[in-house]
Amino acid sequence: MKKELLIAAALAVAPAAHAQQPPSGGATVTASTPGKAAIVSAAEITATVVGIDKAARTVSLKGPKGRVVDVAVSDEVRNFEQIHVGDNVVVKYMESFTLELKKTKGKPDAKAW
Numbered sequence: 001m002k003k004e005l006l007i008a009a010a011l012a013v014a015p016a017a018h019a020q021q022p023p024s025g026g027a028t029v030t031a032s033t034p035g036k037a038a039i040v041s042a043a044e045i046t047a048t049v050v051g052i053d054k055a056a057r058t059v060s061l062k063g064p065k066g067r068v069v070d071v072a073v074s075d076e077v078r079n080f081e082q083i084h085v086g087d088n089v090v091v092k093y094m095e096s097f098t099l100e101l102k103k104t105k106g107k108p109d110a111k112a113w
Contacts, residue, residue, distance in 0.1 A: 038098045049087045059083060061091065 028041040050068060051060030057073045057080065071091075073080055083089065 035101045040094060040096045043095055044092045046088055047091050049083055049085050049089060052085060
């Protein structure tokens, strides 16, 4: 049984990325200013439910590459009680990445890496 599950997940969230309009239909939004850049992208995958914690409203999803990720499911997901282990779900989520370059004085500190 295939069910649709909408999950908003930000892999890396920063203010510059939030200032962008969220893309739709798999689109990507990019923005940059000198020394700063941000990218926000909508993504969609089909995953298999491998675990459910109803008390915490989380599901463990196994993606097409075999990676298992625990995802918090918001109250906006109305059909949460109908999800079962073994179900295939379509997961729609947002990915964002921001970058800021800063000048430093002297040599870079190897310990920072």
